[in-house]
Amino acid sequence: MNNVVFKFIGLFILLVLTQVLVFNNIDFAGYIDPYLYIIFILLYPFKSNQTLFIFISFLLGLTIDMFLNSGGINAAACLLIAYVRPIVLKLSFGTSYEYQSIKIENTFFSERFKYFLFMITIHHLVLFALEIFNIAQILSILKKTLFSGIFTLILSLLVISLFSRKKES
Amino acid sequence: MQQIFNFIFRNKNFLLFLLLFVLSMIFTVQSHSYHRSKFVNSANFLSGGIYSAFSNIDEYFALKSTNEELVEENLRLRKMLFNPSDSLANQITIDSTSFDKNYILVSTKVIQNDFTRRDNFLTIKKGSSQGIEPDMGVFNSKGIVGIIDKTSSGYSTVISILNSTSQINAEIKKTQNFGTLKWDGKSPYTVQLADVPKRARIAIGDSIITGGRSTIFPKGIHIGAIKDFKLDGSENYYEIEVELFNDMTKLNNVYVIKNKDAEEIKALQNSTNE
Structure with a gap:
């Protein structure tokens, strides 16, 4: 148990640092940055105290906002995906996730892809809508969501398959 | 009273979500106006x-480009020192x-x-x-x-x-x-x-x-x-x-x-x- 707690504290710090020092300076094609730090929310143990999880996700977003001077946009986006995560989990893995403790590395690629896709899309949409904060520029919001979303999705799938332990068979 | 507590306890996730969401929206709105009292x-x-x-x-x-920039600026300032009339016209x-x-x-x-x-x-x-x-x-x-x-x-x-x-x-x-x-x-x-x-x-x-x-x-x-x-x-x-x-x-x-x-x-x- 303690091991898991330390692992996630370490992951929190590591992801915040890599996000603000590396991923926010990629600027692919001028403006596309991946928001890889949300894999913290994606990987957070599925069976856990939801209240604590919501609070930690908010804290993660707010920390990123502090570094990027962006008000509360990351906090709001993280909070929302943390809150809707049980629903997304049910949609992508079926109801079985509640009964057995599944781990992300032991899931089928298609299910994992669906889960990541939903979460990243919601996060990025909220993030860019709040960043631009102007409904007249909806096209710009959607464009940024699409490109950054694809970047984040590819990168997070890669990171997960690189750093997770092999399936025990 | 008991019912209120029950209600809060049953919906604690939603209430926490709502509270923090309002907080982050306040931060966001503040960040979109000039001269806000930005907290974070x-x-x-x-x-x-x-x-x-x-x-x-x-x-x-970036040392190389920084050096080049500094030399460029020094050059401009030196030109200004040595040819005051010329520099005032366009070099500055x-x-x-x-x-x-x-x-x-x-x-x-x-x-x-x-x-x-x-x-x-x-x-x-x-x-x-x-x-x-x-x-x-x-x-x-x-x-x-x-x-x-x-x-x-x-x-x-x-x-x-x-x-x-x-x-x-x-x-x-x-x-x-x-x-x-x-x-x-x-x-x-x-x-x-x-x-x-x-x-x-x-x-x-x-x-x-x-x-x-x-x-x-x-x-x-x-x-x-x-x-x-x-x-x-x-x-x-x-x-x-x-x-x-x-x-x-x-x-x-x-x-x-x-x-x-x-x-x-x-x-x-x-x-x-x-």
């Missing part, structure tokens, strides 16, 4: 310290004649730079203990960079000119028509100059400099050159695209400038308005 910003011990530690490594990679980027004793200059380093978002901020390595205050101007050897927003004892945040809330008084060097410098959020290499009247005779390539009508920048700091222009919806004013002299994606050494008379001028303006 990067001018603090933690983020400032981390940024400056990593920019120490980062600056080695920063017009030294209008810098009298009213300005305090501090040099510092950019430790964090953003240009991909709609509201971009920089973090610099000096703060209130080195005399930096909100509303001081920031520029470098090529042109203006932004205005100081928040300060802590060792770090400050700067509202970049690439920020949708930034509004800087600027004028066209040749015709002396002035307007407001804004950013549409698209390219980090171009900004927009609005409110220049139709009768102004402008041409592509004309230089844009700071106007000196605000108390933040002195007159004559370079900004950019006219890239394109057209009339706005009302057909009375020009909308001018300005190509920045400065590469806002690569910033290193900057100067912070303070107008000593700013407070006096502002107090006077306020008393006149009332």
Whole structure:
């Protein structure tokens, strides 16, 4: 148990640092940055105290906002995906996730892809809508969501398959 | 009473979500208005310290270009020293004649730079203990960079000119028509100059400099050159695209400038308005 707690504290710090020092300076094609730090929310143990999880996700977003001077946009986006995560989990893995403790590395690629896709899309949409904060520029919001979303999705799938332990068979 | 507690307990996740969401929306709305009392910003011990530690490594990679920039600036200043008449006509980027004793200059380093978002901020390595205050101007050897927003004892945040809330008084060097410098959020290499009247005779390539009508920048700091222009919806004013002299994606050494008379001028303006 303690091991898991330390692992996630370490992951929190590591992801915040890599996000603000590396991923926010990629600027692919001028403006596309991946928001890889949300894999913290994606990987957070599925069976856990939801209240604590919501609070930690908010804290993660707010920390990123502090570094990027962006008000509360990351906090709001993280909070929302943390809150809707049980629903997304049910949609992508079926109801079985509640009964057995599944781990992300032991899931089928298609299910994992669906889960990541939903979460990243919601996060990025909220993030860019709040960043631009102007409904007249909806096209710009959607464009940024699409490109950054694809970047984040590819990168997070890669990171997960690189750093997770092999399936025990 | 029991039922209220039960209700709170049953819906604690939703209530927590709602509370924190409202909080983050307040932060967001604040960040979209100029001069907000922003609660979370990067001018603090933690983020400032981390940024400056990593920019120490980062600056080695930019040493060559930084040196070239410094030599270029020195060359310009030396030319100005040796040929005073010639330099006054066209060589100066920063017009030294209008810098009298009213300005305090501090040099510092950019430790964090953003240009991909709609509201971009920089973090610099000096703060209130080195005399930096909100509303001081920031520029470098090529042109203006932004205005100081928040300060802590060792770090400050700067509202970049690439920020949708930034509004800087600027004028066209040749015709002396002035307007407001804004950013549409698209390219980090171009900004927009609005409110220049139709009768102004402008041409592509004309230089844009700071106007000196605000108390933040002195007159004559370079900004950019006219890239394109057209009339706005009302057909009375020009909308001018300005190509920045400065590469806002690569910033290193900057100067912070303070107008000593700013407070006096502002107090006077306020008393006149009332």
